[in-house]
Amino acid sequence: MTTTMQAGQRSGIQPSDQGMTPQVMLVALWQALLGVGLVWGAIQVWNMPEFFNLGDVVQRFLAVVILLTAIAAFASAFMVWQLSNNGRFIAIIMNFSFFALSILLLGQVLGLYQGLDQLSEGLWRNAPWLLGFPIGYALVWVGWRFREGESVREWLVKAGLGVMMVTLVILLLLSGLPNSIADLFRALVQPVPLLVLGLLIGFFVVGTYLSRDGARFGETIAQRESWQGWLFLLPNFVNFSLFFAIPLLLSLYLSFTDYNAISRPEWVGLDNYIGLLQLEFHTIPAEQASGTVLTQGYGEIASIGLGANRLVIGARDTMFWVSLGNTFRYCFMLLLLGVMPALLLALLLNTKIPGMKFYRAIFFLPSIAAVVGVALIWQWLYDPIIGFINYAIRFFFPESNINWLSDPNVMLVAVVIMAAWQVVGFNAVIFLAGLQNIPKEVMEASTVDGAGPITRFFRIMMPLIAPTTFFVVVTTLISGLQAFSEMYVLLWATSDNARLTTVYYLYEEGFERFQFGNASATAWLLFIVIFIVTLVQFRLSNRSSAYQD
Amino acid sequence: MNRKLVIVALLAVLTASLSFALVANAQDDVTVTWRTRPDNQAEIDVYTSLSDSIDAKLDGVTLAYQAGGTETAGYQATLLTELAAGTAPDIFWIPGTDIATFAGEGVIANLSAVATADADFDASVFYPQQINELTYNPETGESNVEQALWGLPRDASSFALYVNLDLFEEAGIPTPTEQLEAGNWNWETFTQTVKDIGALGDDVVGFGLNAWWANWWLWMNAAGGGYFNADKTECALNSDGTRAALEFLVELYGSGETVPFGTDSEPPFIAGNVGMFLNGRWATPNTAAQATFNWDYAEVPAGPNGQSNWLFWGAYVVNASSLEDPARAAAVWNVLKELTSVESQGLVTALGANIPSRAGEDAIAAFFASPVSEGKNNAAFTNALANYAVAEAPLWTGNFGEYDAVVGAEVTKVINGELSPADFQANICGMVPALGM
Known part of the structure; x- marks a missing residue:
C-alpha cells in the first residue's frame, strides 16, 4: 500500500482522480490509430510482391501476426476507454515493445549499424x-x-x-564526428526516419503516461508488480524473439522449402526430410557392384554379408547418414575420454596436498581457450611428417607413422583426444563441486562402518554425485552432438566423409552448396536426436535418483 | 559528487557521440561498393590502396572497398547473407565455379549490353579459357560477349610444383625443370623422383598436395579423363582416363613417400621436409616469407594424354540490382574495368599470390617484374596458362558443390585404399546427382 501511495504521490495522481480525462481519451485514440496503422501494415505486407526473398508463407504469417497485433490494439483502445486495467496493461506492454523496436528500426534507417565497421576502423587507427x-x-x-x-x-x-x-x-x-553529425541530421530529415522518430516518442510518452496512471484504472499492487515484471523482461524478450525464436521458426519453415539463400523459397513439403532419411535395401551376389542396383544418386552406406549374397543398404543422402554415424561415434568416445578421466581428476583435485589450487587452475585452463586456436595447435602436433606426436612415436617405434588427420579410422579419435583434453578440466571442476558437497559425516560414518575406499567410491560417492554426473554427461553429450569447430579446423584438408559430423555436414550443405532448405531439415533432425537422447537420460537419471528423494 | 550520476552521464555522452560517429558518410557522388576475398592484411592494404587510386581517378564515383568476411563469418557466408538481405556490394568476387549458381538465380548482372556498347572494352585481352566461361549463355550453349558477360576475371592461377632444391641436391637427382628440358618429365619419372627424395629419411617425403578437386582433376585431365562430358550434361568419371589417373595416384600414395592424402602439405613443405608441393600461385607469399631452403617452381609432369594443368580463377561480378539505375550502371562498369586493368593487376600481382588474368605481354611483364617473381621459374605458371591449362568451369547443368562432395569422398577412398579404382569406375556415375539443363 505504501508503495502505491508513494507511486501515486510521485505521479501526482491520487486515488480520487477517477474517471475519463482527455489524456485517457487520447491514449484510446492513439491505440485505435495504432490498430489502423497495423491493419494497413498487414495489408501492405500481404500484398508485397517480394518479401526479403523469404516466400509467401513467411509473408502471410507476418501479415497475420501484424493483424492479430492490430486486433489487440483495437481491443486495448476500447478497454482503455472503459478504464479497464487489463486494457491499460495491454497498452503498456504494446507501447514499450514498439518503443524498443522503434529504436532498432531508427538505427537501421539512419544507417547506424552499417557504420560499425567504420567505427572499429577509426578506433583502431586512433587506438x-x-x-x-x-x-x-x-x-x-x-x-x-x-x-x-x-x-x-x-x-x-x-x-x-x-x-x-x-x-x-x-x-x-x-573519426570525423562533425561530418557524421551533419550526415546524421541529413539522414534524419527524411520522411521515414522522422516518422520512426515520431512514433518512437509517441510510444514512449503513451507507455510512460499509462505506467504512471494506475490509480485511475483501479490498479492493485499485484497488478502493478505483474506489468512491471513483464516490462523488466521486455528487453530480453525482444532480443530472444528477434535473434532466437524468429530465426528458429524461420529455419523450421525453410526446412520445408528448397531455399538456397539467393532465390525465393518454394514449398517442397517433406521432401528434404525424406531425402535425408530415405534408404534402399537390395540383396545382391557378394561380388556384384552396388552401383548396378542402387537408384541414380543413391550411395551405399552399409553392406551385410549373407553367405554368397550381401544386403546392400543405400541412402539417397549418404553423407547425412555417415555424418550421423560419425556423430554418435564421436559422442561415445568423448563421453569415455571426457567424463571418466574428469571424475578421476576431480578425485585427485579433492585431496589436500600443497599447490592444489594451482593445479585446479592449470587443468581448467584448456576449457577457456578458444576451440579454433586450440585446434590449430593440435593440427601441428598431429602433422604426420613434422608433428611432435609422430616424432615421439617414431622415436620408440621407428616404422610407425600415424596419419592422424587423414586416416579415416583415426581422424575422429584425433579430434576426440583434443576435445577431451579441452573438456576434462571443466568437467573435473563440476565433479569437484559435487564431491565437495558430500557431507563429511556420511563419509566418516561409512569409514567407521568398515567401508574401504572402493566401496566408499561406488556405494557412497557415486550415488551422491549422481545429479552432477548427470549434468556432466548431458552437457558433454550435447556438446558432442553439436561438434563442428574442432572438425572444421582440424580436418579441413581431407575430403573423406569420416570428417563429417552432422553439424559439419549441415554447414557444408548450407554455406558451401547453398542447400539451406536441406541444411535446415538436418538441423531439425539433429534437434530431435538431441531431444530424444536427453529425454532418455532424464528418465534414466530419475530412475536412479533414490538418494535424492 | 554522485558517482552513479557521473557514470550515467558519461555513458550517455559516450553512447550519443558514438551513435553520431556510427552514421555512414553520405556522399553526393555515386558510391560504388566492392569486395574481394583477401588472404591476409597485406592484401587488404593493397586492395585498399587500389580502391583509393581508382576513386581518385574516376570522377563522380566514390569507391568503398570491403574486405569481406570476418574471423567468425567466412566470405561466402557473409556474401550469401547479404544477398538474401539485399545489402550485397555492387561488385564482388566469387569463385569461377559459383558463376552458374549466381547467374542462374539472377543475382549477378549480365554485362553483355554494357560491354558491347563500350568501344574501349576488349574481352580478348583476358585468357580465352576464362572468357569462354564468363561469356557462356546457358540458353544457347554459346560463348560470346554479345550474348553474355557474367563478370571480368580478377586473376588466374595455374598449378605448379614448388620444389625444394636442397633436397634434390642432397639426393643427387636432376630437378623437375632439368628433366623437363631433357624431355623426360612424365608420370613415370615423377614417381621415381618422389621415391628418390623420400629415401632421404623417415621424415622426408617426395611429394604433397592439398586434397580438393583441382588437385585430382588435374591428373584426370592429363590422362584424358575428367568429371563431365564435353557439354557437361553427363558424368564422365567412369572413363578409362579417370581410372588411369586414380590408379597412378593410388600407386604414388601407396609408395609411402608422400604427405598422406588429406593432410595439409604446406606446413611440412615449408619446414623443408617435402621435395615437391603441388599448389597454385597463392602459396607463393607464404613460401617466400618462410622457406629457409632454396626453392623454385616447376611444371607439372605430362600424363598419358600429354601435358595438362588447371586454371583456377575467380571473377568480379556485378550485383544485378546495381544495373537498374543507368548512372549507377555506368559507374559500376567503369570501376569493374579499372579493377581489372593492367595497372590494377600489376599492383595486386606484385604481392606474389596472383597472376594477371590478362594474357597480354604488358600484364605478364608487370608480373615478372615483381620482387617475389625475381629469380624464379615463373614460366611454370604462365606456360601452363598460355598453352594447356584447363579452366575451372561453372556447372550450368547441376549443383557443382553437391556433385563434387560425392566425388571428393569417393576419390579419397580410392587413394586411401578403401575402394578400388575399378569399383570407383563401376559405381561413381550412379552416385553423383544427375545432370541436365
Whole structure:
C-alpha cells in the first residue's frame, strides 16, 4: 500500500482522480490509430510482391501476426476507454515493445549499424588515444579514495572526468564526428526516419503516461508488480524473439522449402526430410557392384554379408547418414575420454596436498581457450611428417607413422583426444563441486562402518554425485552432438566423409552448396536426436535418483 | 559528487557521440561498393590502396572497398547473407565455379549490353579459357560477349610444383625443370623422383598436395579423363582416363613417400621436409616469407594424354540490382574495368599470390617484374596458362558443390585404399546427382 501511495504521490495522481480525462481519451485514440496503422501494415505486407526473398508463407504469417497485433490494439483502445486495467496493461506492454523496436528500426534507417565497421576502423587507427580513458578513470578512482568534502578529491575527480571527456572529443573528432553529425541530421530529415522518430516518442510518452496512471484504472499492487515484471523482461524478450525464436521458426519453415539463400523459397513439403532419411535395401551376389542396383544418386552406406549374397543398404543422402554415424561415434568416445578421466581428476583435485589450487587452475585452463586456436595447435602436433606426436612415436617405434588427420579410422579419435583434453578440466571442476558437497559425516560414518575406499567410491560417492554426473554427461553429450569447430579446423584438408559430423555436414550443405532448405531439415533432425537422447537420460537419471528423494 | 550520476552521464555522452560517429558518410557522388576475398592484411592494404587510386581517378564515383568476411563469418557466408538481405556490394568476387549458381538465380548482372556498347572494352585481352566461361549463355550453349558477360576475371592461377632444391641436391637427382628440358618429365619419372627424395629419411617425403578437386582433376585431365562430358550434361568419371589417373595416384600414395592424402602439405613443405608441393600461385607469399631452403617452381609432369594443368580463377561480378539505375550502371562498369586493368593487376600481382588474368605481354611483364617473381621459374605458371591449362568451369547443368562432395569422398577412398579404382569406375556415375539443363 505504501508503495502505491508513494507511486501515486510521485505521479501526482491520487486515488480520487477517477474517471475519463482527455489524456485517457487520447491514449484510446492513439491505440485505435495504432490498430489502423497495423491493419494497413498487414495489408501492405500481404500484398508485397517480394518479401526479403523469404516466400509467401513467411509473408502471410507476418501479415497475420501484424493483424492479430492490430486486433489487440483495437481491443486495448476500447478497454482503455472503459478504464479497464487489463486494457491499460495491454497498452503498456504494446507501447514499450514498439518503443524498443522503434529504436532498432531508427538505427537501421539512419544507417547506424552499417557504420560499425567504420567505427572499429577509426578506433583502431586512433587506438593510442583510448589510453586517455583508463588514465582519466584512474584519476577519478584515486580521487574517490579521499574523504568527501576534501578539495583534492573534487579536483582529482574533475581532472579525471576532464581527461576522459577530452579523450572522447579527440577520438570522435579524429573519426570525423562533425561530418557524421551533419550526415546524421541529413539522414534524419527524411520522411521515414522522422516518422520512426515520431512514433518512437509517441510510444514512449503513451507507455510512460499509462505506467504512471494506475490509480485511475483501479490498479492493485499485484497488478502493478505483474506489468512491471513483464516490462523488466521486455528487453530480453525482444532480443530472444528477434535473434532466437524468429530465426528458429524461420529455419523450421525453410526446412520445408528448397531455399538456397539467393532465390525465393518454394514449398517442397517433406521432401528434404525424406531425402535425408530415405534408404534402399537390395540383396545382391557378394561380388556384384552396388552401383548396378542402387537408384541414380543413391550411395551405399552399409553392406551385410549373407553367405554368397550381401544386403546392400543405400541412402539417397549418404553423407547425412555417415555424418550421423560419425556423430554418435564421436559422442561415445568423448563421453569415455571426457567424463571418466574428469571424475578421476576431480578425485585427485579433492585431496589436500600443497599447490592444489594451482593445479585446479592449470587443468581448467584448456576449457577457456578458444576451440579454433586450440585446434590449430593440435593440427601441428598431429602433422604426420613434422608433428611432435609422430616424432615421439617414431622415436620408440621407428616404422610407425600415424596419419592422424587423414586416416579415416583415426581422424575422429584425433579430434576426440583434443576435445577431451579441452573438456576434462571443466568437467573435473563440476565433479569437484559435487564431491565437495558430500557431507563429511556420511563419509566418516561409512569409514567407521568398515567401508574401504572402493566401496566408499561406488556405494557412497557415486550415488551422491549422481545429479552432477548427470549434468556432466548431458552437457558433454550435447556438446558432442553439436561438434563442428574442432572438425572444421582440424580436418579441413581431407575430403573423406569420416570428417563429417552432422553439424559439419549441415554447414557444408548450407554455406558451401547453398542447400539451406536441406541444411535446415538436418538441423531439425539433429534437434530431435538431441531431444530424444536427453529425454532418455532424464528418465534414466530419475530412475536412479533414490538418494535424492 | 554522485558517482552513479557521473557514470550515467558519461555513458550517455559516450553512447550519443558514438551513435553520431556510427552514421555512414553520405556522399553526393555515386558510391560504388566492392569486395574481394583477401588472404591476409597485406592484401587488404593493397586492395585498399587500389580502391583509393581508382576513386581518385574516376570522377563522380566514390569507391568503398570491403574486405569481406570476418574471423567468425567466412566470405561466402557473409556474401550469401547479404544477398538474401539485399545489402550485397555492387561488385564482388566469387569463385569461377559459383558463376552458374549466381547467374542462374539472377543475382549477378549480365554485362553483355554494357560491354558491347563500350568501344574501349576488349574481352580478348583476358585468357580465352576464362572468357569462354564468363561469356557462356546457358540458353544457347554459346560463348560470346554479345550474348553474355557474367563478370571480368580478377586473376588466374595455374598449378605448379614448388620444389625444394636442397633436397634434390642432397639426393643427387636432376630437378623437375632439368628433366623437363631433357624431355623426360612424365608420370613415370615423377614417381621415381618422389621415391628418390623420400629415401632421404623417415621424415622426408617426395611429394604433397592439398586434397580438393583441382588437385585430382588435374591428373584426370592429363590422362584424358575428367568429371563431365564435353557439354557437361553427363558424368564422365567412369572413363578409362579417370581410372588411369586414380590408379597412378593410388600407386604414388601407396609408395609411402608422400604427405598422406588429406593432410595439409604446406606446413611440412615449408619446414623443408617435402621435395615437391603441388599448389597454385597463392602459396607463393607464404613460401617466400618462410622457406629457409632454396626453392623454385616447376611444371607439372605430362600424363598419358600429354601435358595438362588447371586454371583456377575467380571473377568480379556485378550485383544485378546495381544495373537498374543507368548512372549507377555506368559507374559500376567503369570501376569493374579499372579493377581489372593492367595497372590494377600489376599492383595486386606484385604481392606474389596472383597472376594477371590478362594474357597480354604488358600484364605478364608487370608480373615478372615483381620482387617475389625475381629469380624464379615463373614460366611454370604462365606456360601452363598460355598453352594447356584447363579452366575451372561453372556447372550450368547441376549443383557443382553437391556433385563434387560425392566425388571428393569417393576419390579419397580410392587413394586411401578403401575402394578400388575399378569399383570407383563401376559405381561413381550412379552416385553423383544427375545432370541436365
